[in-house]
Amino acid sequence: MVKEVFIGVDGGGTKTLTLAVNNEGKELSRHVSPCSNYHSVGEDLAKASIYEGIRFVLNQIKRENEDKEEDVQVKSICLGMSGVDREEDKKMVIGWISELLGPNVPCKIYNDAIIALASGTDGHLFGIVVICGTGCISLGFNKDGQTTRSAGWGPLLGDYGSGYQIGYDILRHVLRAKDETGPKTSLTKVLLERLNLTKEDSLISWAYDPKNQNWQKFAQLSTLAFEQANAGDEIAILILNDAANALFEYISSIVKKLNLANEPFPLIFAGGNIERKSMFSDLLIEKIKAAYPNADIKIPNREPVFGAALLALNNN
Numbered sequence: 415m416v417k418e419v420f421i422g423v424d425g426g427g428t429k430t431l432t433l434a435v436n437n438e439g440k441e442l443s444r445h446v447s448p449c450s451n452y453h454s455v456g457e458d459l460a461k462a463s464i465y466e467g468i469r470f471v472l473n474q475i476k477r478e479n480e481d482k483e484e485d486v487q488v489k490s491i492c493l494g495m496s497g498v499d500r501e502e503d504k505k506m507v508i509g510w511i512s513e514l515l516g517p518n519v520p521c522k523i524y525n526d527a528i529i530a531l532a533s534g535t536d537g538h539l540f541g542i543v544v545i546c547g548t549g550c551i552s553l554g555f556n557k558d559g560q561t562t563r564s565a566g567w568g569p570l571l572g573d574y575g576s577g578y579q580i581g582y583d584i585l586r587h588v589l590r591a592k593d594e595t596g597p598k599t600s601l602t603k604v605l606l607e608r609l610n611l612t613k614e615d616s617l618i619s620w621a622y623d624p625k626n627q628n629w630q631k632f633a634q635l636s637t638l639a640f641e642q643a644n645a646g647d648e649i650a651i652l653i654l655n656d657a658a659n660a661l662f663e664y665i666s667s668i669v670k671k672l673n674l675a676n677e678p679f680p681l682i683f684a685g686g687n688i689e690r691k692s693m694f695s696d697l698l699i700e701k702i703k704a705a706y707p708n709a710d711i712k713i714p715n716r717e718p719v720f721g722a723a724l725l726a727l728n729n730n
C-alpha cells in the first residue's frame with residue numbers, strides 16, 4: 415500500500431511552515447523551521463530550512479504508519495515563497511526540490527501572497543487577496559488565469575495602507591500635535607506609554623536608533639490606532655480611514671484590470687491588521703461593498719500554508 419502525501423510550504427520572512435495533507439486535504443503533519451527567504455539568509459540556509467521541514471513531516475508520517483507497512487509517497491508539492499518572483503529564482507527552488515524528492519514530483523512555486531489567496535478559495539486561483547501585515551499587497555486572478563498585483567513594493571517605495579504606514583502616520587500626527595501644526599490626539603499618551611518614553615523629543619532616539627532599524631517596530635504601533643479609534647479619537651479614525659482608502663484603491667485597480675466587477679468573486683483578507691474584525695477591517699469592508707457588491711469577502715480560517723498544500727493537491 416502507498417500513502418499519498420501532498421506538501422505545502424509557506425516560506426516567510428521570519429519562519430518556514432511546512433504542512434503535509436492527505437488526498438482529502440486533511441492535515442497529517444506540520445513543522446516550523448527558520449526563515450527561507452534566500453535574499454535575507456542566503457541560498458544554503460534557505461535550502462536547509464526547506465529540507466528540514468519536508469524531511470520532518472515525511473519522517474513523522476512514516477513513523478506513524480510503520481505498523482501499516484505503507485510506503486509514503488509525495489504526490490505533489492507547492493511552495494509559497496517570499497522573495498521568489500523571478501523565473502531564475504523559481505528554477506533554483508525547483509532544483510532543490512527535485513534533488514530531495516526526485517524529478518518526477520510535480521512542484522509549483524508561487525509568491526507567498528498567492529498561497530494566502532488559495533487558503534480562502536479551497537486551493538483555487540480565482541479572486542483577489544489583500545494582505546496587510548507589516549507591508550501590504552493585493553493580487554488577483556480572473557477565470558481566464560490572468561493575474562495582476564498592486565502594492566507590495568515595501569515601505570520605502572510607498573506601500574500606503576500597510577501596518578508600517580499606519581505606525582508612521584501615528585508618529586507623524588503625534589509630532590504635528592506637539593508642534594501645534596495639527597490637532598491634539600489621544601495617540602500621544604498611549605504612544606509614549608507604549609515606548610516607555612516621557613516626552614515626544616525622545617521619539618528621535620527611538621526612531622533613529624542604529625541598533626534597532628526595522629519596519630516591524632513601526633508596524634507594531636498600528637494597534638494603538640485601532641484602540642484609540644475605538645475610543646473615538648478623530649486622528650486615529652482618520653489614519654485608519656486613509657489606510658483603508660489605500661487598500662481599497664489596490665483592490666479596485668485589480669478588479670478593473672481583471673474585469674471582475676460584473677461577476678461574483680472571492681475577496682480574501684489576510685495579514686495581522688485585517689485578519690480579525692476591527693474598525694479598520696469594517697471601514698475597508700464598507701468601501702468594498704459599496705463599490706463591488708459581487709465581492710464575497712472572507713477571512714480564511716486556515717493559514718496560508720494550507721493554501722499551499724491545497725494548491726499541491728489540486729495540481730496533482
Ligand SMILES: Nc1ncnc2c1ncn2[C@@H]1O[C@H](COP(=O)(O)OP(=O)(O)OP(=O)(O)O)[C@@H](O)[C@H]1O
Pocket residue numbers: 427545546547548549550577630633634635636637684685686687
Ligand atoms: N490583534 C493583533 N495581534 C497581533 N498583531 C496585530 C493585531 N492587530 C494588528 N496587528 C498588526 O499585525 C502586524 C503583523 O502582521 P503579520 O504577522 O501579518 O505581518 P508580517 O508577516 O510581519 O508582515 P508581512 O506580511 O508584510 O511580511 C503587526 O504589525 C501588528 O501591529
